[in-house]
Amino acid sequence: MIRKNTNWTAEPFLLKPAGKDYLWGGTRLNDDFRKDIPLSPLAETWECSTHPDGLSLVASGEHVGKTLKQTLDEHPEYLGEHPSHPGGLPILIKFIDAKEDLSIQVHPGDTYAAANENGSLGKTEMWYVLDAEGDTQISYGFSHDITREVLEKSLREGSVEKYLQKVQVKKDDVYFIQAGTVHGLGAGALVAEIQECSNITYRMYDHGRLDKDGKPRQLHIEKATDVADLSGNDKPRQPMRTLKYKKGSASELLCRCKYFQVERMLLNTEHCREMVDYQTQENSFQVLLCLKGCGSFFMEKGGYLNFFKGDCIFAPARSAPLKLHGRAQMLAVSC
Numbered sequence: 001m002i003r004k005n006t007n008w009t010a011e012p013f014l015l016k017p018a019g020k021d022y023l024w025g026g027t028r029l030n031d032d033f034r035k036d037i038p039l040s041p042l043a044e045t046w047e048c049s050t051h052p053d054g055l056s057l058v059a060s061g062e063h064v065g066k067t068l069k070q071t072l073d074e075h076p077e078y079l080g081e082h083p084s085h086p087g088g089l090p091i092l093i094k095f096i097d098a099k100e101d102l103s104i105q106v107h108p109g110d111t112y113a114a115a116n117e118n119g120s121l122g123k124t125e126m127w128y129v130l131d132a133e134g135d136t137q138i139s140y141g142f143s144h145d146i147t148r149e150v151l152e153k154s155l156r157e158g159s160v161e162k163y164l165q166k167v168q169v170k171k172d173d174v175y176f177i178q179a180g181t182v183h184g185l186g187a188g189a190l191v192a193e194i195q196e197c198s199n200i201t202y203r204m205y206d207h208g209r210l211d212k213d214g215k216p217r218q219l220h221i222e223k224a225t226d227v228a229d230l231s232g233n234d235k236p237r238q239p240m241r242t243l244k245y246k247k248g249s250a251s252e253l254l255c256r257c258k259y260f261q262v263e264r265m266l267l268n269t270e271h272c273r274e275m276v277d278y279q280t281q282e283n284s285f286q287v288l289l290c291l292k293g294c295g296s297f298f299m300e301k302g303g304y305l306n307f308f309k310g311d312c313i314f315a316p317a318r319s320a321p322l323k324l325h326g327r328a329q330m331l332a333v334s335c
Contacts, residue, residue, distance in 0.1 A: 009300075009318055009319060009320040010075070010078060010316040010318070010319055010320065011061060011297075011299055011305070011316075011319065011320055011322075012061075012288075012297055012305060012313050012314060012315040012316070012319060012322070013058055013059070013060045013061035013063065013064075013305070013313070013314055014058075014059040014060040014061075014305065014307065014311060014312070014313055014314075015047060015048055015056045015057065015058065015059055015068060015312045015313070015314055016056060016057040016058075016059040017035065017037075017045035017046050017047045017049070017054075017056055017095075017312065018045070018046045018049060018054035018055055018056060019035065019037035019039045019042055019044070019045050019046075020039075020042075020043050020044040020045075020046070020054065021039040021040070021041055021042060021043060022041070022043035022044065023041070023043075023100075023209065023211060023212065024041075024043060024098060024099060024100040024101065024102055024187075024209075025041035025042055025043020025044065025097050025098070025099055026041055026042070026043075026097045026098070026099030027040065027041065027042065027097070027099075028097040028099075028131075028190055029042045029044075029045050029095055029097050030042055032190075032309075032310070033045075033095065033309060033310030034308075034309075034310060035310065041097075041099065042097065043096065043097060043098075044094050044095065044096050044097075045094060045095045046092065046093075046094050047093045047094060047095060047289060047312035048068065048089075048091070048092065048093040048287045048289075048312050048314060048333075049068065049089075049092045049093070049094075049197070050067070050068050050069035050072060050088055050089040050092075050197065051092055051197055051198070051199055053199045054199075055067040055068065055069055056068040056312075058071055058314075060305060061305075068089070068314065069088070069089075072088060072089055073088075075316070077316075077317065077318075078285060078314075078316035078317060079284075079285055079316075079317060080280075080281070080282060080283045080284040080285055080316075080317030080318070081282055081283050081317070082283045082284045082335060088197070089197055090121070090196065090197055090259065090260075090335055091194060091195065091196065091197055091259065091260050091287075091333065091335060092194075092195050092196070092197045092198070092199075093192070093193070093194050093195075093287055093289060093312065093333060094192070094193040094195075095130075095190075095191075095192055095193075095310075096185065096189075096190070096191045096192075096193055097190055098185045098186065098187055098188065098189045098190070098191075099187060099188075100187045101184060101185070101186050101187045101207055102184050102185040102186075103184060103203045103204065103205060103206040103207070103217070104139055104160060104161070104164065104182065104183075104184040104203075104204045104205040104206075105182070105183065105184060105201050105202060105203050105204055105224075106180065106181065106182045106183070106201075106202050106204060106224050106227055106228045107122060107123035107124070107125070107177075107179050107180075107198070107200060107201060107202070107227075108122045108123070108179060108180075108200055108202070108223070108226075108227040109122040109124075109179040109180060109227065110122040110179070110196075112226065112227050113198065113200050116223065117200050120198050120199075120200050121196045121197055121198040122179045122196060122198060122200070123179055123195055123196050123198040123199075123200055123201070124176075124177070124178050124179045124195065124196055124257065124259055125177050125193055125194065125195035125196070126174065126175065126176050126177065126193070126194045126195070126254070126255045126257075126260070126262060127173075127174070127175045127177065127185070127191045127192070127193055128172075128173075128174055128191060128192045128193075128194075128254060128262070128264075128331060129169050129170065129171055129172060129173040129174075129175075129189060129190070129191050130171065130190045130191060130192060130291060131171050131189075131190040132169045132170055132171055132173075132188055132189050132190070133187075133188030133189075135168075135188070136168070136169050136170075136186050136187065136188035136189050137166045137167060137168055137169065137186040138166075138167050138169055138175065138183065138184065138185055138186050138189070139161070139164040139165065139166060139167075139182070139183055139184035139186070140164075140165050140166075140167050140175065140177075140181070140183055140233060140235075140236055141164070141165050141181050141182055141183070141229065141232070141233025142163050142164060142165060142182065142230065142231070142232050142233060143163060143164065143165045143232060143233075144163075144232040145230060145231050145232045146163055146230050146232075147230065148225050148230060150163075151163075151225055151228065151230065152221060152225055155204055155205060155219070155221050155224070155225075156221070158205060158208065160204060160205050161205070164182065164184075165232075165233055165235065167235060167236060169186070169189060173238060174238060174239055174254050174255060175236055176236075176255055176257065178229075178257075179227070180227050180228060180229040181229055181233070182204065182224075182228050182229070192289060192291070192331055194255075194260055194262050194331070194333055196259050201220075202220035202223045202224035202227065203217065203218065203219050203220055203224075204219065204220070204221065204224045204228075205219070206219065239253075239254065239255070241253070241254065241264075243266075246276075247272060247274060247276075248267065248268060248269040248272045248274065248275065248276040248324075249265065249266060249267050249268065249269075249276045249324070250265075250266045251263050251264065251265045251266070251332070252264050254331075259335065260333055260334070260335050261333070261334050261335070262331055262332070262333050263331070263332045264329065264330070264331060264332075265288070265329070265330045265331070265332045266328075266329055267293070267295055267324055267326055267327060267328045267329075267330065268326075268327045269324070269325045269326065269327070270326075270327050275298065275323040275324055275325045276323065276324040276325070277321070277322075277323065277324075278297070278315075278319075278321075278322040278323065278324045279319055279320070279321045279322060280315050280316065280317050280318060280319040280334075281317065281318070282317055282318040283317065284317055284334045284335055285314065285315060285316055285317045285334065285335075286315045286332055286333065286334045287312065287313070287314055287315070287332075287333040287334075288307075288312070288313040288315065288330045288331070288332055288333075289311075289312050289313075289330060289331040289333070290307050290308065290309055290310060290311045290312070290313070290328055290329075290330050291309065291328075291329045291330060291331065292309055292328060292329040293309060293326065293327045293328035293329060294306070294307060294308040294309065294326055294327070294328055295307055295324060295325060295326020295327065295328045296324070296325050296326055297313075297322050297323070297324060298322065298323040298324075298325065299320060299322060300320045300321050300322065301320070307326075307328075309328075
C-alpha cells in the first residue's frame with residue numbers, strides 16, 4: 001500500500017545496469033556508452049529493472065548499493081499513486097546491441113502469461129532506434145494472413161522468414177510491438193527498449209545458430225503459436241511527432257499505451273540564463289535515459305547530480321523541485 005505523506009519529497013538517483021552476454025551481442029554498449037561491464041559480447045544492459053533475471057543497482061544518493069527492487073520495496077511511495085503499479089515497478093528499460101540478428105520471437109499478453117508463466121506479466125514493448133547500419137531490417141508481423149498449421153510447419157522446417165514482413169530501419173525510428181506480434185531485431189541495430197516488466201520470450205526460429213556448448217537454442221513452438229497474431233500486418237508507420245518548445249528544452253511524444261508513455265526530451269540551457277524546472281507529479285515516477293550529451297540536476301536543498309551519455313536516472317514520484325542544466329537528449333519514461 002502506498003504511504004501517504006503530503007510533505008514527503010525525494011531526489012533522483014542514478015542506476016547501474018545488469019548486463020547480458022547473449023551470443024548475438026556486440027561491444028557497442030561498452031564502447032559507446034562506457035558501461036564498463038566485463039562481458040563479451042555485451043548484448044543488453046537492463047538499465048532500469050526490478051526483474052529477478054537482471055536487477056539494477058542504485059548508484060547514487062542515500063540508497064546507493066541497494067538494488068532498485070529493494071529500494072522500491074522499502075519506499076513504495078517512490079512509484080506514485082497510479083493504479084497501474086500497486087505491485088512494484090511495471091516497466092523494464094534496456095539498451096540492446098544487435099551485432100547479429102536476434103531470433104524470430106513473440107511475447108505473450110498479460111492473460112496468457114499469468115496463466116502459463118507463474119503469474120508473470122506479458123510483454124508489450126517499444127523500440128527507439130539509436131543507430132542502424134544501412135541495410136538493417138527488422139521482422140514485424142506477417143506479410144499476409146497465415147494459419148496456425150502453416151506457421152507450425154514453417155517453424156519446424158525453418159522456413160518461417162518467407163512469411164514475415166521485413167522493414168528497413170534507420171536512426172530515430174520508433175516501433176511499437178504489441179504482445180502477440182511476431183518480430184525480430186536485425187543485425188546492425190542499436191536500440192533502447194521500453195517494455196513491461198517481464199522476461200517471457202517464445203523463440204520461434206534462431207537462424208540455425210548453436211550456443212556456446214555447440215547445441216541449438218531451445219525453441220518454444222507450441223506456446224509461440226498459442227499467442228502469435230496470425231493476421232497480416234500493415235507496414236508500421238512512424239508516429240506523428242511534434243516538438244513542443246519551452247525555454248531551454250523541447251519534447252515530443254514517441255509512444256503512449258496502457259503500460260507506459262515515452263517522450264524524447266531535448267535539453268539545451270547553454271545559452272540560457274535560466275535553468276529548466278523539473279519535478280515529478282504525485283501519481284508517477286519518471287525514468288530518464290540519457291542518449292546523448294550530459295547535464296546536471298540541481299537540488300532544492302543544495303547539491304547536484306551529474307549525468308552523462310548512457311546514464312539512467314530514476315526520479316521518484318512527487319520529487320523535490322529541481323533545476324536541470326546541460327545539453328542532452330533523453331528518453332523520459334513514465335506510467
